[in-house]
Structure formats: structure tokens, C-alpha cells
Amino acid sequence: MATHIASxxxxxxxxxxxxxxxxxxxxxxxxxxxxxxxxxxxLALAQxxxxxxxxxxxxxxxxxxxxxxxxxxRQPMAADLREIMGSIRIAADLERVGDLGKNNAKxxxxxxxxxxxxxxxxxxxxxxxxxxxxxxxVLDVYAxxxxxxxxxxxxxxxxxxxxxxxxxxxLLTYMMEDPRNxxxxxxxxxxxxxxxxIGDHATNIAETIYYMATGAQPVGERPKDDTANTVGAIGT
Amino acid sequence: xxxxxEAAVEKALDQKMNTVSHKMVGKDVSxxxxxxxxxxxxxxxxxxxxxxxxxxxxxCGKSTFLxxxxxxxxxxxxxxxxxRITLDEDDIYxxxxxxxxLRARVGMVxxxxxxxxxxxxxxxxxxxxxxxxxxxKAEFDQIVETSLQKAGLWNEAKDRLHEPGTGLSxxxxxxxxxxxxxxxxxxxxxxxxxxxxxxxxxxxxxEELIHELRANYTIVIxxxxxxxxxxxxxRTAMFHLGNLVEENDTDKMFTNPDDQRTQDYIMGRFG
Numbered sequence: 207m208a209t210h211i212a213s214x215x216x217x218x219x220x221x222x223x224x225x226x227x228x229x230x231x232x233x234x235x236x237x238x239x240x241x242x243x244x245x246x247x248x249l250a251l252a253q254x255x256x257x258x259x260x261x262x263x264x265x266x267x268x269x270x271x272x273x274x275x276x277x278x279x280r281q282p283m284a285a286d287l288r289e290i291m292g293s294i295r296i297a298a299d300l301e302r303v304g305d306l307g308k309n310n311a312k313x314x315x316x317x318x319x320x321x322x323x324x325x326x327x328x329x330x331x332x333x334x335x336x337x338x339x340x341x342x343x344v345l346d347v348y349a350x351x352x353x354x355x356x357x358x359x360x361x362x363x364x365x366x367x368x369x370x371x372x373x374x375x376x377l378l379t380y381m382m383e384d385p386r387n388x389x390x391x392x393x394x395x396x397x398x399x400x401x402x403x404i405g406d407h408a409t410n411i412a413e414t415i416y417y418m419a420t421g422a423q424p425v426g427e428r429p430k431d432d433t434a435n436t437v438g439a440i441g442t
Numbered sequence: 443x444x445x446x447x448e449a450a451v452e453k454a455l456d457q458k459m460n461t462v463s464h465k466m467v468g469k470d471v472s473x474x475x476x477x478x479x480x481x482x483x484x485x486x487x488x489x490x491x492x493x494x495x496x497x498x499x500x501x502c503g504k505s506t507f508l509x510x511x512x513x514x515x516x517x518x519x520x521x522x523x524x525x526r527i528t529l530d531e532d533d534i535y536x537x538x539x540x541x542x543x544l545r546a547r548v549g550m551v552x553x554x555x556x557x558x559x560x561x562x563x564x565x566x567x568x569x570x571x572x573x574x575x576x577x578x579k580a581e582f583d584q585i586v587e588t589s590l591q592k593a594g595l596w597n598e599a600k601d602r603l604h605e606p607g608t609g610l611s612x613x614x615x616x617x618x619x620x621x622x623x624x625x626x627x628x629x630x631x632x633x634x635x636x637x638x639x640x641x642x643x644x645x646x647x648x649e650e651l652i653h654e655l656r657a658n659y660t661i662v663i664x665x666x667x668x669x670x671x672x673x674x675x676x677r678t679a680m681f682h683l684g685n686l687v688e689e690n691d692t693d694k695m696f697t698n699p700d701d702q703r704t705q706d707y708i709m710g711r712f713g
Contacts, residue, residue, distance in 0.1 A: 207711065208706055208711040208712040209711060209712055210709070210710050210711050210712075211710050211711065211712060212710060215710070280710075281668070281669050282709070283668055283672075283696050283697075283708040283709050283710075284696060284697055284698060284699055284705055284708055284709055285698075285705060285709060286709045287696075287697065288697070288698075420698075421697060421698025422698070
């Protein structure tokens with residue numbers, strides 16, 4: 207796209223793009239580290255994730271302020287307006303991703319006191335890998351602004367949902383086996399739910415990017431395979 | 443009086459909007475100034491009870507097009523207009539058309555407020571007088587009051603009706619010019635950058651006025667302010683180098699226009 211007549215305007219927009227990419231990198235790292243801390247019972251790493259969240263919160267505030275000032279000063283139109291509004295939304299999603307990573311990290315202490323079957327940890331790792339791939343790809347799409355790729359990410363959210371549902375069932379069986387598992391398994395259930403939510407935020411971001419690029423909302427329902435909310439209901 | 447509530451205005455407009463009717467239709471309109479061609483086969487319809495904004499960079503032909511709508515270009519010696527422009531399906535360039543009567547039906551408000559060097563009262567009463575719209579003093583009083591009411595100037599001007607119009611502030615003068623245009627009961631009001639010489643408060647008042655006038659009139663406005671076009675109009679037409687490049691709903695035009703040139707222009711980018 208052609209550059210603005212006022213070059214400082216371009217600088218303002220570039221600032222937003224750069225800060226979003228930074229936020230994305232940090233959020234990704236926090237999620238990866240929180241899962242690693244969980245699997246390895248690494249309290250020091252968990253602590254790092256918890257303190258990193260403040261950086262992410264700050265970044266979101268700064269992006270919000272810059273966006274407000276830019277709107278007030280430049281009265282952006284069309285693609286520029288969508289770009290700025292999109293930045294605000296993506297920053298909010300990334301901030302939530304950080305919060306979810308932080309929440310996982312906080313649970314490390316509670317979970318580490320119990321010995322967990324390897325298999326469960328692996329299930330969680332797998333879920334996290336998928337969510338991280340989603341997050342990484344969506345950040346790449348943010349850089350390229352490809353509406354086609356944004357759409358394809360959106361269509362893959364179903365995978366994460368399906369694995370989350372199977373983890374949910376698995377955790378239930380551990381709890382039924384031995385009531386002493388209930389506390390750690392409940393924590394793990396929350397962790398799994400957090401990771402599943404991270405996938406949702408990645409999907410939100412993909413939808414925002416699609417809107418930024420095209421000015422239209424993505425068509426159709428997003429795919430859902432999260433049936434955990436009906437597990438245990440009569441007839442399932 | 444005739445000041446309608448916001449809700450009443452919206453309701454009246456919704457009813458009228460359900461059926462799109464074109465007050466004025468421009469077909470293959472081209473304008474030449476001597477050898478120089480200023481407009482290239484413009485096809486643009488002006489919807490009734492709608493504010494249509496014409497935007498585009500300087501020299502793009504938007505004011506030229508506006509002026510064809512009440513034959514203002516006739517006053518320029520070398521100017522030649524081809525194509526067809528109709529008002530309620532009557533060709534306004536037909537030799538049988540009385541231009542003075544046309545301009546009473548299609549009024550105009552200019553960039554710089556230009557009240558006559560007469561009293562506020564006479565500024566408003568002048569049009570009705572030459573068009574024979576009133577005879578008795580009571581009738582004139584009524585027209586002056588109604589017109590000033592419609593232009594949102596009555597409260598500020600009612601105690602000084604016989605003071606010179608030029609003694610008003612810039613914003614008030616512009617509203618006086620709008621009252622003067624309204625006084626002859628036009629059907630269409632053309633506005634050529636009506637707020638470019640006004641401060642933000644006077645601008646807001648004129649914009650509010652445009653919003654209210656829309657219930658009873660069809661308005662075409664040329665503006666250099668993107669924000670103003672976005673605020674006051676329902677339809678927007680973008681001109682570039684004498685061509686109409688895009689005409690669309692205003693909401694669409696300013697969030698997601700179809701044409702690259704519109705994009706670049708409204709976003710302030712190099713095309």
C-alpha cells in the first residue's frame with residue numbers, strides 16, 4: 207500500500223505493528239514455558255512466567271494509548287482505521303493469552319506436589335503444542351496480512367477442541383480411580399481449559415486479521431469440537 | 443414550529459428511504475472550459491431526501507459537477523455542458539427551462555458566507571419577493587421567521603432582524619445564507635464547502651442543520667473534510683481527474699471503499 211503523505215503517521219502505525227509482534231513473541235514464550243514448568247515441576251520457571259505477565263500487561267496499555275492518540279490526531283479512515291482498531295483487539299487477545307499462561311504457571315506448585323502419570327503430562331504437552339502452533343502461525347499471518355491464511359487458521363481450531371475434550375475424559379477417569387488425584391487433576395483440567403482458550407484467542411486474532419485485511423467479517427461459524435461441556439450428560 | 447425531533451426525523455426518513463427515488467439524475471455529463479475538459483461522462487444520481495457528499499482532491503471536478511446541477515456554470519462564458527441532467531425527470535438544460543425558476547428549485551450555499559449588504563430580514567425576504575411567493579407584510583414576516591427557524595438562526599436573530607446581515611458572525615452569516623436558500627422553498631440545496639470558513643462550533647451547528655434539513659430537502663454537498671462527509675452524508679461520490687471513480691453508501695465508503703483511488707485519498711496516502 208502507498209505510504210502516507212504525513213510520514214509520521216506511518217511511523218505511528220509501524221509502532222503499533224512492532225509492539226504487537228513483540229507482545230506475540232512474549233505471549234508465545236510464556237505459554238511454552240508455563241507448560242514446560244508444569245511438566246517438569248519447575249518452580250523457578252513458573253515464577254518467571256508469572257513475573258513476565260506484567261511486561262505483557264504494560265505493552266497492552268501502551269498499544270491502547272498509542273492507538274487512542276493516533277485516532278485523535280489523524281482521524282484514520284478505511285484500512286487505517288481497521289488497522290488501529292485491530293491492533294487494540296489483538297493486543298487484548300494477546301494479553302489474555304499471557305494471563306492464561308500465568309494462570310497455568312501458578313498451578314505448578316499445587317500440581318508438582320502430586321506425582322502425575324507421564325501419559326497425562328504428555329497429553330497436556332500435545333495440546334499445548336497445537337495451541338502454540340496456532341499462535342505462532344497467527345503471528346506470522348499478522349506479519350503477512352494474508353486473509354486466506356487467516357481463514358485456514360480459523361478452520362483448524364476444531365482440532366484443539368477435540369483434544370481438550372479427550373483430555374477432559376481422561377482426567378475424569380484418573381479422578382474416579384483414586385480420590386487423591388482429584389486435586390491435581392482438577393488443576394490440570396483448568397490448565398487444559400486455559401490452553402484450549404489460548405487456541406480460541408489465536409482464532410480471534412485470525413478473525414481480526416481477516417477483518418483488517420478485507421474489511422469484511424469472516425463468513426460462517428467457526429468449527430467447534432469442544433464437547434466437554436456435555437460430557438457426563440445423559441446419553442453421552 | 444417546524445423543528446422536528448430526532449426520532450421524528452429518523453422515522454420520516456426511514457419511510458422515504460425504503461423506496462429509493464432519484465431527485466436528480468446526471469447521465470453522461472461532461473463539462474468543458476474552452477478546450478479543457480473538466481468532467482468525463484459522469485453518471486451520478488442524487489437520491490431524494492438524502493445528503494450526497496462529493497469528495498476528491500482539488501481540481502477533480504466535484505464543484506464543477508455540483509454547479510451543473512443548477513446551471514451555475516452558465517455564468518462562465520467558455521463553459522459547455524454535454525449529457526443530460528434531469529430534475530424530477532425534466533431536462534434542466536432544455537431551452538424551455540427558466541433558469542431563474544430552476545435556481546429557486548435548486549438552491550445553493552457557497553463556501554464563503556455571502557449575505558447581501560442588507561438587513562437580516564431583507565436577506566431572507568429577497569428571494570420570496572422576486573419570485574412573488576408572498577404579498578403582504580404578514581406573509582413575508584412568516585416566511586422570514588420560518589426560514590430563520592429552519593436555519594437554526596431565529597433565536598439569535600429575532601431581536602435584530604433589521605440590522606445588517608454582514609454584522610453577524612461568520613457561522614451566523616452562513617446560516618443566514620442557508621435561511622435565504624430555504625426561503626424560496628427549494629427542493630434541492632447545493633452546498634459548496636459550506637463550512638470551510640467556519641470554526642468547529644459553527645461547523646457543528648451547520649452540520650446539525652444539514653441533518654435536520656434532510657427530512658424536507660435533497661442535499662448535495664462538496665467538502666474537503668473527509669470527517670464531515672462521513673458525518674453528514676448517506677451517500678458519497680468520489681471524483682478524481684474529472685471522473686466519478688466510486689459512488690457508495692457513506693458507511694461503506696469510509697470503512698471499506700471499493701476503489702483503490704478512494705482508499706488512497708481518504709486515508710491520505712500517495713496514490
